Amino acid sequence: MVRFAGRVNRVNPSAVREIFKLMADPDIISFGGGSPAVESFEPAVIREITDELLTLRPDAMLQYGTTEGWIPVREAYIEHIARPKGLEFSLDDVVVTTGSTQGISLSIDAFVNEGDTVLVESPTFLATLMMFNKVGARVVPVETDEDGMRTDDLKAKLESTGARFIYTIPTFQNPTGRTLSLSRRREVARLAAAYDAVVAEDDPYCDLRYSGEPLPSIKNFDEVGNVILLNSFSKTISPGLRVGTVAASPEIIKKLVVAKQCSDTHTAILPQAICAEYLSRGLLPSHLTQVAPMYKERLDTMLACIEKELPEGTDYTRPEGGLFIWLTLPGEPDMNELLRVATQEYKVAFVPGAPFFVDPSEGRNAFRLNFSGETPERIEEGMRRLGKAFGDCVR
């Protein structure tokens, strides 16, 4: 009889696993994932870049690399992603990760001991809650509103809990799609410095803006070097390549590198080099300009369908970008029963809200919809089905 460590026994994967399974069913119209549109991928460009890399740098592509990451992708991130946002980094400030998920995981490894208190937006990314459970952290939710994390509550919680680690998704947040306001970004940086707390700023969606003006990162207001900025190429180039970046002070990066040595030695070279070449060819800005209208159409289509198909009194967010809309149904629906009916009887999938909360009872009548993964036609059909499913259940 094998006995598992507390670390993995504390984590309940069911919510995520269930969604994965559903997405495998081709008949299902899925609003459940967090996937970019396959129509946004550029396989021909990737193929041509890969050919060139394997022709010109074959040994480097196939041999071991360093834990810090492929230098050209760190340089390309610094020049093409960070600098245009007013962020100046050197190579020592950046480590490449196997997707943003690893960036979150390494940050937790480096800063959160078992029993430590950490602060998160409520609701927040469910995989991060899993990671906090894995290390045995005490997770305290911070209240949010239309402008994201409420900094008055953040201050109160920093004061009352002594937490020294703040996890936030400031832009087009997962799951709500909400964006932290400019003044609050400044205030989060100020409070973190004042209370000697580290901020893990998870910002994978920031380049997917369809309306409104771009905002600076919390990192732009970091005067003491305690903000860890996590970016990803998953939503802009390809999630399957699993390449993300962490930018922080060299002191922090050194510890993240130690944690990464103990995690996967280094990120696969070819995917790193593909992202480096894609960026250094200057392909990202035009790509983002091309995909934004496509995503905006999907977002607008879904918002219109919510009005048309979902029960009266359904409350929902109106994001300016990203991948998600967050909805709250009137009354006291049984969300798991709704998911069962929607997926099994109407072949449409969504994610129930409960797993995004520290206290799942809070999310009972909420759910998350992803609008980026399906075409407008499929969104309309899927929302019709969802409306019927909810009609059956919400009486």
Place this chain on the structure above:
Amino acid sequence: MVRFAGRVNRVNPSAVREIFKLMADPDIISFGGGSPAVESFEPAVIREITDELLTLRPDAMLQYGTTEGWIPVREAYIEHIARPKGLEFSLDDVVVTTGSTQGISLSIDAFVNEGDTVLVESPTFLATLMMFNKVGARVVPVETDEDGMRTDDLKAKLESTGARFIYTIPTFQNPTGRTLSLSRRREVARLAAAYDAVVAEDDPYCDLRYSGEPLPSIKNFDEVGNVILLNSFSKTISPGLRVGTVAASPEIIKKLVVAKQCSDTHTAILPQAICAEYLSRGLLPSHLTQVAPMYKERLDTMLACIEKELPEGTDYTRPEGGLFIWLTLPGEPDMNELLRVATQEYKVAFVPGAPFFVDPSEGRNAFRLNFSGETPERIEEGMRRLGKAFGDCVR
């Protein structure tokens, strides 16, 4: 002032970092790494496979995948790697990892709590020692001889420590190059079952055999489902692709998948698909037949040079495969001073033995040489330099 978690403060990366830095110097002849020969890579084949994958399966290559891994690579592992060794696995028995390192890390995540006692060969893979330090495990060394881990001492240590986790590299071990004998493989499985311990069988070198007969894995003798078999494509296809596999009971795989969800969501798809296609095309057996003589020549060259160039009384192993030779110098040399002289004055690198031991004082006069990464000519030149360096220091 940022305060780091005990996890990363417990890990001292210096030994590994130092070697990485040295390998970056092109003038240095490096016997320090654990890299396969670049001459063994097949970039043209990889390029052709990648072209086909990005042409025929573009969406699948670039979109998110499942945590368990790309099904074709799990199927190919089962058919082309496991079955020929007499191991029968189903898809539920296999998870794909981002290199073997992640397989070790996930196994520790799933089974080792802070303060738990674990057993390892002495000496053992230094990165694994780093991982055990990271989780705060109590690491107890088990004595080894020419036939690998001594099972009488393993039994005694299981008895005396109550350890429930055994880490072993049974074939062409890192750092010694030694191989666990057949009878001991059977005995390790038997003892692990008897004492209700889990065995992490780390076997990345098993397919690199240059003489002698292949041996079954410890997993072949696993009757209770407590052996975790870690394999890797790093030493046979390419380390830069970062693809490895873990084979264990479905109950264990489920927990490893939970840990992996919290680590990097999934391994990059393209590298997984490249390995799958490489295997299903049946390219591995002929590749191994081709590289074995090349590696054997490098091994034999280095063994001859040890006799010729190194101080009399130098003791060393004579591996039948893998990448490493383990040496012990006579007297009481200062190994760090030796490394300094060798690298700075003679431009040749090796790895001091101390970091491979739980108690570094044990490894004072030992060191590891990698023979796979350099050509026979460079091996002869490098060993001459090493002889001179040791001549300067060992008086």
